[in-house]
Amino acid sequence: MTDTPAPTGAAITLSGCGKTFPDGTCALEPLDLQITPGETIVLLGPSGCGKTTTLRIIAGLESPDAGGKVLFDGQDVTQLPIEKRNVGMVFQSYALFPNMSVIENVAYGLRVRGVAKKERLARAAEVLEMMRIDQLAERRIDQLSGGQRQRVALARALAVRPRVILLDEPLTALDAALRDHLRAEIDGLLRRLAITAIYVTHDQAEALALGDRIVVMRHGAIAQIGSPRDIYFRPADDFVASFVGVTNRLEGAVRGGRFETAAGSIAVAGPDRATASLAFRPETAVLCGAGDSGLRFRVEQVHFQGARQRVQLGAADGGRLVVEAAADAVLVVGDDVGLVLDPARFVLV
Amino acid sequence: MQRSPLVFALQLLVTLLAAAFLVVPAAQSILAGLTVNYFQGLRSGLTLDWVAQVWGLYAPTILRSILLALATLGVTLLIGVPAGWALARKPGRLSRLVEEVVTLPVAIPGLALALGLILAYGGIREFRASVAFILVGHVLYTLPFMLRSVMAVLAAIDVRTLEEGAASLGASPWQRFIQVVVPNARPGILAGSLMVVTLSIGEFNLTWMLHTPLTQTLPVGLADSYASMRLEIASAYTLVFFLMIVPLLIAIQIMGGEKRAKKRK
Numbered sequence: 001m002t003d004t005p006a007p008t009g010a011a012i013t014l015s016g017c018g019k020t021f022p023d024g025t026c027a028l029e030p031l032d033l034q035i036t037p038g039e040t041i042v043l044l045g046p047s048g049c050g051k052t053t054t055l056r057i058i059a060g061l062e063s064p065d066a067g068g069k070v071l072f073d074g075q076d077v078t079q080l081p082i083e084k085r086n087v088g089m090v091f092q093s094y095a096l097f098p099n100m101s102v103i104e105n106v107a108y109g110l111r112v113r114g115v116a117k118k119e120r121l122a123r124a125a126e127v128l129e130m131m132r133i134d135q136l137a138e139r140r141i142d143q144l145s146g147g148q149r150q151r152v153a154l155a156r157a158l159a160v161r162p163r164v165i166l167l168d169e170p171l172t173a174l175d176a177a178l179r180d181h182l183r184a185e186i187d188g189l190l191r192r193l194a195i196t197a198i199y200v201t202h203d204q205a206e207a208l209a210l211g212d213r214i215v216v217m218r219h220g221a222i223a224q225i226g227s228p229r230d231i232y233f234r235p236a237d238d239f240v241a242s243f244v245g246v247t248n249r250l251e252g253a254v255r256g257g258r259f260e261t262a263a264g265s266i267a268v269a270g271p272d273r274a275t276a277s278l279a280f281r282p283e284t285a286v287l288c289g290a291g292d293s294g295l296r297f298r299v300e301q302v303h304f305q306g307a308r309q310r311v312q313l314g315a316a317d318g319g320r321l322v323v324e325a326a327a328d329a330v331l332v333v334g335d336d337v338g339l340v341l342d343p344a345r346f347v348l349v
Numbered sequence: 350m351q352r353s354p355l356v357f358a359l360q361l362l363v364t365l366l367a368a369a370f371l372v373v374p375a376a377q378s379i380l381a382g383l384t385v386n387y388f389q390g391l392r393s394g395l396t397l398d399w400v401a402q403v404w405g406l407y408a409p410t411i412l413r414s415i416l417l418a419l420a421t422l423g424v425t426l427l428i429g430v431p432a433g434w435a436l437a438r439k440p441g442r443l444s445r446l447v448e449e450v451v452t453l454p455v456a457i458p459g460l461a462l463a464l465g466l467i468l469a470y471g472g473i474r475e476f477r478a479s480v481a482f483i484l485v486g487h488v489l490y491t492l493p494f495m496l497r498s499v500m501a502v503l504a505a506i507d508v509r510t511l512e513e514g515a516a517s518l519g520a521s522p523w524q525r526f527i528q529v530v531v532p533n534a535r536p537g538i539l540a541g542s543l544m545v546v547t548l549s550i551g552e553f554n555l556t557w558m559l560h561t562p563l564t565q566t567l568p569v570g571l572a573d574s575y576a577s578m579r580l581e582i583a584s585a586y587t588l589v590f591f592l593m594i595v596p597l598l599i600a601i602q603i604m605g606g607e608k609r610a611k612k613r614k
Contacts, residue, residue, distance in 0.1 A: 061513055082516045093507065095514030099532035108528075109518035160518060 009196030042211035088157030109160035262317030382585030433499030459554025502537025
């Protein structure tokens with residue numbers, strides 16, 4: 001497969017796709033989403049947020065409520081079942097066929113397309129080689145480890161050269177170290193194949209690492225769409241900010257171009273507001289001497305983590321923050337410190 | 350744990366007595382079929398004459414029973430496997446209800462079931478006089494065993510996800526059923542099949558009501574021979590019955606063992 005031209009991804013458009021289940025629960029409010037060809041888009045959110053339902057609507061495993069439309073390259077596929085959509089799908093539980101060997105699993109998509117046995121096995125072997133699991137070809141599924149199953153599931157989905165690949169929490173069932181390793185592998189693969197990929201996860205680290213764009217979802221609706229950097233540094237609301245990474249928040253008010261809080265005040269842009277909160281990431285703040293900035297906190301805890309130190313600070317009103325400091329910074333619990341915030345890297349909401 | 354020899358001896362004795370209580374009648378019955386004259390006992394000598402006579406008298410009955418069991422198997426496979434699949438795919442209140450209704454014939458006395466069939470269809474003479482009439486009864490009675498066996502294995506392998514996997518690769522519903530569902534449901538289908546065949550061969554309640562003198566089955570023939578023949582012939586009949594049913598039971602055991610061994614791995 002390495003010497004054949006990479007499959008070109010499809011553009012996907014969802015318009016007004018909602019989903020109400022027969023028992024009346026609304027899993028998804030009508031949503032619109034444009035996915036450009038070759039893009040990797042991550043649907044991120046807590047369980048029950050509608051991300052899997054969205055994926056299943058794109059796949060054709062669920063049909064949207066009346067009025068919803070799914071377009072692949074401008075062509076309406078809403079009424080097509082999954083087997084006619086030419087998508088590849090990787091399931092959380094992998095859904096490998098226990099009655100077939102690894103290579104038979106990978107060749108199955110070609111088998112149902114009527115490709116002759118010799119050719120389909122040769123093509124399946126190529127895909128296994130690309131995934132570097134060709135030595136597993138003759139194994140039975142129950143003889144594979146979790147990570148191997150995951151690779152076979154991916155190989156099987158890619159063997160039919162789909163226009164779109166859909167991944168439903170593909171790494172959730174694996175342990176942490178393997179997850180990081182496979183995440184990097186999947187990322188490389190998706191970029192090399194230039195295939196349109198839709199990736200569902202509840203893990204923000206996976207989302208930030210893999211996505212060209214991230215769709216953060218909550219209660220069956222889109223909370224924010226943006227690049228990983230947008231989502232991380234300019235979250236649209238409290239929910240996005242707190243779901244994606246550790247976020248610090250200072251409560252206070254804006255008066256005369258300054259944000260005033262219990263710990264002091266700093267200059268901000270924007271009109272006066274009676275109540276405001278300032279949110280920032282731990283690694284964007286810099287510790288300094290107690291008198292060197294407008295904000296003053298007390299050191300409550302210090303955790304040495306090798307490359308960095310993680311420091312918990314307390315404000316006069318009982319608010320707590322977590323920031324990072326260099327490994328060699330001398331910090332004593334109970335001392336007062338100042339905090340410098342980069343105006344480009346905090347948000348006022 | 351220290352075990353007192355006395356307790357062990359008592360346990361052994363109770364076990365042996367219980368086993369003997371069950372085995373002695375069987376052994377006696379077999380012996381009765383092999384002795385020249387049961388009332389004179391073993392002194393009269395052993396013979397295979399009675400077995401030969403049973404074969405001579407009842408060979409068509411035995412053959413009919415086997416064919417009937419295979420036909421029952423065929424019908425329960427054709428109905429039970431797709432039905433089990435359909436019910437396993439859409440678990441819900443309606444599926445439960447269907448399952449209950451299909452299981453009902455197991456709970457209802459065979460005689461009542463047979464009476465119902467005779468009242469409803471007994472008027473159709475050709476049907477009433479044919480083996481097909483008994484076949485219907487056997488299918489009603491054995492279908493729930495096939496259905497449950499298939500549904501249990503489909504639930505265990507999460508067949509919905511497997512099917513979604515196959516569908517995502519482009520497989521039509523028919524291809525999914527033949528290439529993914531059936532092969533993975535095989536242990537359940539095999540276990541259900543053996544169950545159906547043994548139940549059909551041994552079924553008496555229903556068959557006794559549904560049969561005609563020309564459509565006797567093995568157990569009905571057994572009752573007939575007990576009622577109208579020498580005790581030796583009836584006993585030899587039991588022996589023939591044993592020889593047919595025991596291999597089936599052993600096959601069930603072996604397959605159950607295989608499933609357990611696989612799980613351990």
